[in-house]
Amino acid sequence: MILDNLFQSLSYYDESSEKYGVHSWRADFPILETSVHGKPLVYLDNAATTQKPLAVIEAESLYYRHDNANVHRGVHLLSQRATDAFEAARFKVQHLINAVSPDEIIFVRGTTEAINLVAQSYGRSRFKAGDEIILSRMEHHSNIVPWQILCEQTGVNLRIIPINNSGELELEAYNQLLNLRTKLVAVAHVSNAMGTINPVRAMIDLAHVHGVPVLLDGAQAIAHLPVDVQSLDCDFYAFSGHKLYGPTGIGVLFGKAALLEAMPPYQGGGDMIRSVSFDGTTYNTLPYKFEAGTPNIAGVIGLGAAVDYLAGIGFDALIEHELALLAYATQSVSDIPGLRIIGNALEKTAILSFVLEGIHPHDIGTILDRHGVAIRTGHHCTMPLMEHFGIAATARASFALYNTRTEVDKLVEAIYHVKELFGR
Amino acid sequence: MSDLRDLYQETIFDHYRQPRNFGRLQGANRRAEGYNPLCGDKVTLYLRVEDGVICNARFEGSGCAISTASASLMTENLKGKREEEALQLFDKFHGMVTGSTMTNDLGKLAVLAGVTEFPQRVKCATLAWHTMKAALQNIGEPVTTE
Numbered sequence: 001m002i003l004d005n006l007f008q009s010l011s012y013y014d015e016s017s018e019k020y021g022v023h024s025w026r027a028d029f030p031i032l033e034t035s036v037h038g039k040p041l042v043y044l045d046n047a048a049t050t051q052k053p054l055a056v057i058e059a060e061s062l063y064y065r066h067d068n069a070n071v072h073r074g075v076h077l078l079s080q081r082a083t084d085a086f087e088a089a090r091f092k093v094q095h096l097i098n099a100v101s102p103d104e105i106i107f108v109r110g111t112t113e114a115i116n117l118v119a120q121s122y123g124r125s126r127f128k129a130g131d132e133i134i135l136s137r138m139e140h141h142s143n144i145v146p147w148q149i150l151c152e153q154t155g156v157n158l159r160i161i162p163i164n165n166s167g168e169l170e171l172e173a174y175n176q177l178l179n180l181r182t183k184l185v186a187v188a189h190v191s192n193a194m195g196t197i198n199p200v201r202a203m204i205d206l207a208h209v210h211g212v213p214v215l216l217d218g219a220q221a222i223a224h225l226p227v228d229v230q231s232l233d234c235d236f237y238a239f240s241g242h243k244l245y246g247p248t249g250i251g252v253l254f255g256k257a258a259l260l261e262a263m264p265p266y267q268g269g270g271d272m273i274r275s276v277s278f279d280g281t282t283y284n285t286l287p288y289k290f291e292a293g294t295p296n297i298a299g300v301i302g303l304g305a306a307v308d309y310l311a312g313i314g315f316d317a318l319i320e321h322e323l324a325l326l327a328y329a330t331q332s333v334s335d336i337p338g339l340r341i342i343g344n345a346l347e348k349t350a351i352l353s354f355v356l357e358g359i360h361p362h363d364i365g366t367i368l369d370r371h372g373v374a375i376r377t378g379h380h381c382t383m384p385l386m387e388h389f390g391i392a393a394t395a396r397a398s399f400a401l402y403n404t405r406t407e408v409d410k411l412v413e414a415i416y417h418v419k420e421l422f423g424r
Numbered sequence: 425m426s427d428l429r430d431l432y433q434e435t436i437f438d439h440y441r442q443p444r445n446f447g448r449l450q451g452a453n454r455r456a457e458g459y460n461p462l463c464g465d466k467v468t469l470y471l472r473v474e475d476g477v478i479c480n481a482r483f484e485g486s487g488c489a490i491s492t493a494s495a496s497l498m499t500e501n502l503k504g505k506r507e508e509e510a511l512q513l514f515d516k517f518h519g520m521v522t523g524s525t526m527t528n529d530l531g532k533l534a535v536l537a538g539v540t541e542f543p544q545r546v547k548c549a550t551l552a553w554h555t556m557k558a559a560l561q562n563i564g565e566p567v568t569t570e
């Protein structure tokens with residue numbers, strides 16, 4: 001086929017340009033051996049969830065095979081081992097984000113639950129009608145809807161930071177939104193739909209000048225940037241394990257200890273109490289006050305293994321690899337006629353959202369899938385952002401440490417097949 | 425990739441690029457909105473029903489090739505059908521795209537049979553049809569494919 005010849009000549013793939021052992025990293029992920037529709041899997045939906053290295057899969061399996069018991073409640077050996085492994089993971093997460101204390105690490109189901117926790121515990125107990133919460137136009141629905149529920153409950157109002165056409169926050173407008181009624185700023189560290197890295201450090205400083213705490217939705221940052229909650233000085237930081245090469249169903253809320261101490265519990269139950277009587281109950285200390293019920297023990301242990309895995313690779317190598325891949329992909333797709341990239345921020349992680357003239361993203365997704373290329377199509381749970389760009393959906397390729405230039409070439413080749421099929 | 429060609433047949437591209445009966449229908453007496461939350465596809469269907477017969481059908485909205493072509497082909501097909509016939513057609517069409525029943529009397533609509541190989545796209549193909557059912561039953565709320 002003409003297309004295939006074209007690609008042979010276009011392909012300027014050079015093994016040596018991937019100096020950071022991406023091929024040995026790939027070997028750590030068993031699923032990357034899979035074929036889909038008879039083609040080798042090209043997994044470019046990492047912003048939705050990342051694949052899991054063997055170390056994570058084994059950590060969960062080993063726990064179930066050898067150590068399974070409930071935590072914090074038994075005197076027997078297995079319970080002790082399970083508790084030790086569980087608390088060891090909390091230390092690992094503390095070091096990953098450089099929190100002052102492990103007590104500031106609350107295990108939750110994911111980013112969504114972390115944000116709901118802050119809304120219902122911190123927000124509901126403190127905010128009054130007329131108070132304001134600042135969000136941005138690029139937020140994921142999980143950093144919008146919990147606040148809308150709070151608005152209904154308390155009468156607080158949302159104020160929205162606008163964005164420019166490159167998909168960057170308008171900082172001047174943000175500055176003007178901050179006022180005496182502002183009670184919280186809740187923004188994405190990195191946009192899931194565009195990869196924009198927001199200037200959160202400066203935004204936090206500005207908020208703090210007004211005495212306003214800041215929650216960062218770190219779902220898309222945690223696996224792609226080093227996060228240091230002390231140097232950021234953020235008040236809350238939320239992320240999900242499954243976007244960090246860890247299991248689903250486990251995530252983290254970091255909160256500054258002083259804030260968490262002053263907050264009422266989110267859910268009631270076992271583990272979160274010190275003593276219970278019908279005359280009154282005293283709550284447990286941090287972090288347990290916010291961890292009611294039997295936690296996702298295997299998930300926490302798997303998350304700990306994921307944190308270790310990432311530490312073994314190191315952010316320097318990872319960032320250099322992912323940014324080189326983003327630059328390569330951006331350059332490769334920019335030659336495709338009729339393709340428009342959504343999100344051209346100067347500071348980006350390796351996410352490439354695009355639309356093709358006259359072809360709906362959903363059709364792109366189906367056709368790419370038949371070529372083995374897994375991408376996400378749709379609104380990415382960011383409908384207000386789509387509205388800003390006047391589109392219903394985009395096609396999004398999002399990269400992780402195990403992706404290669406060869407895979408970018410396959411993506412580009414598959415996009416040409418879409419155009420060929422559509423006669424465009 | 426033969427199944428891709430089976431899904432994306434020329435007729436589908438034709439109806440995607442030049443949807444028939446596209447736009448508001450003046451004098452419609454039935455109307456319903458459909459929404460596919462998965463991909464954000466939206467369709468508004470207008471019908472003019474007189475003495476139990478659908479005399480006119482038009483649609484508006486934006487969607488993928490499959491949902492647009494399906495809506496376009498459906499509106500062509502509905503004209504002149506009695507309400508019961510339209511509902512029977514819904515069942516046949518639904519049976520065809522979900523692969524649960526074999527039908528060979530769907531005429532031009534058979535071009536959408538390729539959808540059976542793409543389970544994630546069944547909702548695209550049936551969006552307009554669910555909306556038609558709602559319009560005939562005059563359900564006020566937007567219908568979704570969920």
Ligand SMILES: Cc1ncc(COP(=O)(O)O)c(C=O)c1O
Binds near residue numbers: 047143190192
């Ligand atoms: C920016 C952002 N925030 C929040 C979430 C929600 O994460 P989860 O579904 O893991 O709770 C996601 C992931 O879908 C996301 O990308």
